[in-house]
Amino acid sequence: MTTVALAVTDGMLHFEMSLAMEVFGSDLRHMADPWYRLVLCGPRPVRVGRFRLEPEQGLDFLPRAHTVIVPGWADTGAEPPGDLVDAVRAAHQAGARVVSLCTGAYVLAAAGLLDGLRATTHWAHADDLATRHPRVTVDPDVLYVDNGTVLTSAGKAAAMDLCLHLVRLDHGSAVANTLARRLVVPPHREGGQAQFVTTPLPPPDNHPLAGLFPWALERLDQPLTVEDLARQARMSSRHLTRHFRAVTGTTPLQWLHTQRLGRAQALLETTDDTVDSIASATGMGTATTLRRHFQRTVGVPPDTYRRTFRTRTAPRLAG
Structure with missing residues (x-):
């Protein structure tokens, strides 16, 4: 019940990955014992930004985890790696709780885990995700969506909101609030809260409404x-x-x-x-x-x- 597999591959976004490692990879047994056992899983040594990571386990470990977390990755224009998609699908079929942070939703969508479900991702990628996966109801206006065994978050800070939501589900509000204070973040923001996206003006141009x-x-x-x-x-x-x-x-x-x-x-x-x-x-x-x-x-x-x-x-x- 405590094993969290962090599924990584080349090009993952280090911010979202780091959030998950901080929440689930720290030794916080003074808050709740047992705490989580975080296992970094990947097909090979991977590049994340300027860093090189050596996974502890291969992607075939994912079905053995209670929770699988897929961070976002930068190249959303490309299809997600097939071995990662297959491993995430197999983990869900084995009963794992599967979670995406930011653009990690592309992996869950490619695996078919979001078909017929409401999901979210970073607002800047919501239209593209919806176009590429029309069977998914993409909601760009929320922080995260909890479908029980499949959960998705918007980008950046919303990924932390979803991580804290998982802690709250597993260990209760008191532990989640204590962890939030340790991380100096708001203790609880509802998943349905808007992403607080500023609506920009159209770019300056010579169109008839410029003035x-x-x-x-x-x-x-x-x-x-x-x-x-x-x-x-x-x-x-x-x-x-x-x-x-x-x-x-x-x-x-x-x-x-x-x-x-x-x-x-x-x-x-x-x-x-x-x-x-x-x-x-x-x-x-x-x-x-x-x-x-x-x-x-x-x-x-x-x-x-x-x-x-x-x-x-x-x-x-x-x-």
């Missing part, structure tokens, strides 16, 4: 309408909507809504302003409205978001 975006961003506190935007862009509302979809992939009002929430996120991170003040500054009207839309889109209330991303000293905006 409209900065104009609108300076007036997010005002009740802008499609007609206001069309008037500023000197085009009809119909033409404006068509250009918006071509440039941003969404409608003018949805774009405004996204930018207002993005501004609210920035203010929560960097100022001491109240939620009421931020609602007014972002054109959301009232704190109740901001909280409703923020919870629906980001996945947590504004106050929780602020506690998560808060800097130690935040300036209060004038006025």
